[in-house]
Amino acid sequence: xxxxxxxxxxxxxxxxxxxxxxxxxxxxxxxxxxxxxxxxxxxxxxxxxxxxxxxxxxxxxxxxxxxxxxxxxxxxxxxxxxxxxxxxxxxxxxxxxxxxxxxxxxxxxxxxxxxxxxxxxxxxxxxxxxxxxxxxxxxxxxxxxxxxxxxxxxxxxxxxxxxxxxxxxxxxxxxxxxxxxxxxxxxxxxxxxxxxxxxxxxxxxxxxxxxxxxxxxxxxxxxxxxxxxxxxxxxxxxxxxxxxxxxxxxxxxxxxxxxxxxxxxxxxxxxxxxxxxxxxxxxxxxxxxxxxxxxxxxxxxxxxxxxxxxxxxxxxxxxxxxxxxxxxxxxxxxxxxxxxxxxxxxxxxxxxxxxxxxxxxxxxxxxxxxxxxxxxxxxxxxxxxxxxxxxxxxxxxxxxxxxxxxxxxxxxxxxxxxxxxxxxxxxxxxxxxxxxxxxxxxxxxxxxxxxxxxxxxxxxxxxxxxxxxxxxxxxxxxxxxxxxxxxxxxxxxxxxxxxxxxxxxxxxxxxxxxxxxxxxx
Numbered sequence: 001x002x003x004x005x006x007x008x009x010x011x012x013x014x015x016x017x018x019x020x021x022x023x024x025x026x027x028x029x030x031x032x033x034x035x036x037x038x039x040x041x042x043x044x045x046x047x048x049x050x051x052x053x054x055x056x057x058x059x060x061x062x063x064x065x066x067x068x069x070x071x072x073x074x075x076x077x078x079x080x081x082x083x084x085x086x087x088x089x090x091x092x093x094x095x096x097x098x099x100x101x102x103x104x105x106x107x108x109x110x111x112x113x114x115x116x117x118x119x120x121x122x123x124x125x126x127x128x129x130x131x132x133x134x135x136x137x138x139x140x141x142x143x144x145x146x147x148x149x150x151x152x153x154x155x156x157x158x159x160x161x162x163x164x165x166x167x168x169x170x171x172x173x174x175x176x177x178x179x180x181x182x183x184x185x186x187x188x189x190x191x192x193x194x195x196x197x198x199x200x201x202x203x204x205x206x207x208x209x210x211x212x213x214x215x216x217x218x219x220x221x222x223x224x225x226x227x228x229x230x231x232x233x234x235x236x237x238x239x240x241x242x243x244x245x246x247x248x249x250x251x252x253x254x255x256x257x258x259x260x261x262x263x264x265x266x267x268x269x270x271x272x273x274x275x276x277x278x279x280x281x282x283x284x285x286x287x288x289x290x291x292x293x294x295x296x297x298x299x300x301x302x303x304x305x306x307x308x309x310x311x312x313x314x315x316x317x318x319x320x321x322x323x324x325x326x327x328x329x330x331x332x333x334x335x336x337x338x339x340x341x342x343x344x345x346x347x348x349x350x351x352x353x354x355x356x357x358x359x360x361x362x363x364x365x366x367x368x369x370x371x372x373x374x375x376x377x378x379x380x381x382x383x384x385x386x387x388x389x390x391x392x393x394x395x396x397x398x399x400x401x402x403x404x405x406x407x408x409x410x411x412x413x414x415x416x417x418x419x420x421x422x423x424x425x426x427x428x429x430x431x432x433x434x435x436x437x438x439x440x441x442x443x444x445x446x447x448x449x450x451x452x453x454x455x456x457x458x459x460x461x462x463x464x465x466x467x468x469x470x471x472x473x474x475x476x477x478x479x480x481x482x483x484x485x486x487x488x489x490x491x492x493x494x495x496x497x498x499x500x501x502x503x504x505x506x507x508x509x510x511x512x513x514x515x516x517x518x519x520x521x
Contacts, residue, residue, distance in 0.1 A: 022403040025296050027284065027426035027451050030511055031480050036403050038426055039455045040480075040511030041298045047514045053301040053461040058285055058334045058453055059101075059327030061320070064272030065306045066279045066435040067100050071287040071294040076100050077303035079330065093329065094264040101306030102326055104319040106267035107253040113236075113273035115249075115313030118343040120241035123149075123156040156241075163238040170231045176206050177224065188220040222440060229276070233312050240313055249316075260318045260349045263325070270306040276434050278306070280442050281338050283433030284450035285457065294439050295432055298454025298510075301461045305332050310339045317346035320382060321353035328360050333460055333468070336453040337366045337382070338446035344381035351386045358394045363460070363468035365453045367445035368399045368415040372490030375417035383420070394468040396456070396475070400427025400448040401507055407487050407495065414445055414489050416501040422472070423479050423504040425451040455510040463517050478513045479506030 022036075023029060029038035057077055067076045081091035082099050089096045105112040116124070126149040138146050176196070177188055184192035193211050198204040214220065240248075246257050255265035272278075282304045287297035309315055309323035320337075327335050335357065344350065357364055369380045375397070379385065384395035400411035401424040411428045415421065427448030431441050452475075459471050466474070482505075485495040499505035 022429045024431070026403045027430055027447075028296060028298055030509070031507070035405065037401060037405060037409065037480065037482075037507050038403070039298060039451055039507075040509040041454065041458065043511040044458055044514045045300065047511055047518065048458075048462050051462050054464045056299070056302045056334060056457045056460045057305055057330075057332045058299070058302050058336060058457055059305040059307050059323075059330075059332035060278055060282050060285070060336045060450075061307045061309050061323045061327065062278030062281055062336075062338060063310050063312070064103070064270055064275035064278050064308045065101075065282050065304065066271055066275045066433075067306065069279060069283075069433050069435065070437045071291070071297075071433050072279070072282055072304065074288055075286045075297070075302060075304055077305040077331075095266070095268070095326070097268045098330075099268065101268075101270045101308070102266055103269050103272060103308035104266040104322050104326075105253065105272065105308050105311055106269045107255070107265065108267075109252050109254070111267070111269050111272050112249065112252050112311050114240050115311040115315075116240040116243065116245035117159065117237065118314040118316075118341050118345070119152065119156055119159055121245050121314075122343060122345065123152050124244060125246070126152060160238065160241060163234055163241070167231065167234050167238060170227055170234065172202065173206050173210070174224075174227050174231065176203050177210070177220075177227075180207075188224070190214045225440070237313055245313075255318075257316075257318075260321070260346045262318070263322055266308075270308055271435075272308050274312060277310075277338070277442075277446065278308070279434050280430075280432045280440070281336060281446060281450045282306075283439075284430060284447060285336065285454045287433055298451065299457035299461065302457045305330065314341040314343075315339055317344055317350050317381075321346075321349040324350075324353040324357055324364070328357050328362050332362060334363045334365065334453055334456055336450050337364060338444075338449040340367060340369050340380040340382070342378065342380055347381060348387055350382045351388070354382065354384070354392050354395070355386070358392055358468070361394070361468050363394050363396070363456055363471055364392070365396045365398065365449055365456060367449040368397050368417070368421050370400075370413045370444050370446075371415060372413055373415045375415050375420035377417075379420065380415065394472070396422050396452060396472055398422060398445065398448045398452045398508070399424045399502060400443070400445045401425060402428035404428075407484065409482065410486050410489055410498075410501065411443065411445070411448075412487070412489050413443070414448070416489060418500055418502065421502040422476060423452075423502050423506055423508050424448065424498070425455070425508045427451065452508055455508050455513070458510045459513055459517070462514070466517075474513050474516055475508055476504045478509060478516050479504045480509045480512065481506040 028041040029036040030040035030043040180192045180196040181188040286302045289296045307323045309319040384392040400414040425448040428443045430447040482498045488494045
């Protein structure tokens with residue numbers, strides 16, 4: 001699932017990402033130079049001014065990317081061995097007309113936008129098998145599967161109930177905003193909210209949170225757009241969880257869903273039906289720097305390879321494995337993975353792809369998740385832990401931090417883990433590119449992931465001799481520590497030290513890494 005944060009959902013779970021207004025491009029700033037816990041990109045370029053860079057290809061496995069965005073079009077990777085739109089696999093890599101990347105979510109009958117969750121897909125398959133079966137006569141593998149089904153069923157029903165509550169909550173927030181707007185001659189602002197008289201206690205709570213959000217810089221039109229986005233995502237997830245997702249997949253993509261080893265399917269529709277998330281992620285990494293347009297990306301010498309494998313809903317393990325392999329085979333040395341889920345029926349296939357990336361010296365960067373969970377207690381997928389034993393040395397798992405240098409510096413939604421999360425990176429209120437030459441603010445570990453990918457790209461640009469595992473090692477060693485206790489995500493007042501919430505105990509910093517590496521020369 002795309003790991004972006006649905007702002008509206010936070011209003012109904014009594015959380016809020018509202019922060020003091022963040023400085024422009026705060027993710028590129030530096031704790032020492034700017035008193036902001038960004039990744040230190042601007043300072044890193046000063047440190048590295050006497051070194052030359054080497055172009056790095058960063059693959060963005062996501063929902064799709066707008067390759068024509070004004071702030072991205074010049075940094076999109078091009079497969080020079082492929083002749084555009086001639087219907088021929090010119091480079092013989094198995095993918096026809098993959099000029100800027102590939103989509104594993106498309107086929108001759110269109111492109112997948114919405115999908116069910118992995119839990120729902122498992123439930124639908126098992127429910128079909130067991131709903132009319134005489135379960136008293138089951139033996140062997142069937143009995144084992146039925147036992148698993150009995151565990152899955154209540155979890156699925158709980159997931160559906162949660163989705164229904166979130167849809168209802170978002171609808172209520174939207175309705176309140178519509179009422180306040182109507183009473184203020186069609187204009188929604190702080191004054192409209194102030195003058196609105198709540199009809200019940202729930203509206204009073206929502207009004208208070210909206211007023212706070214607007215006071216701290218969230219624009220009404222941005223919130224309305226994110227509410228609409230959230231309602232669309234959750235409503236469709238609820239809908240598709242009740243459908244036979246496998247049959248829809250087979251009709252659109254046309255692959256064999258039971259063959260996890262199938263490699264060559266999909267199409268070259270890299271933008272897909274909804275490229276907002278992937279475009280936002282790509283801008284954080286590589287939006288053209290210092291062009292007086294939009295934002296400055298973190299990395300100054302990269303090309304973005306677009307690999308579409310993440311729908312609205314849960315991605316399939318088969319697609320993730322193939323997306324990693326495609327990126328590796330076509331020259332990416334860093335892969336950004338701003339997605340995740342909590343069930344992985346074909347994890348072995350993903351593990352093999354991760355091992356393949358490791359063998360080819362490709363760094364994988366993954367978002368820890370947005371559920372305020374301790375990843376030490378509940379792992380999300382994919383992850384670095386192999387079913388066969390051992391861990392990937394080319395893997396970084398990152399949580400989200402904010403520009404708020406206080407006890408609230410860790411994103412209130414961010415997953416964490418003393419053993420499973422490597423460090424934190426900018427992921428709250430990040431302004432970046434979205435389709436059609438537009439820009440918006442998004443929050444999530446989805447944003448922390450490309451912040452980290454950008455920092456890693458700087459290192460690989462200027463120190464290309466370093467292996468992927470060595471890039472991770474230097475990033476871990478040179479984090480900016482944080483000595484104060486911080487609020488644990490998902491709680492209101494409980495606190496821990498950052499050293500108890502991630503392996504390194506700090507925040508990624510590209511300038512610290514550059515200084516460390518130059519000192520070794």
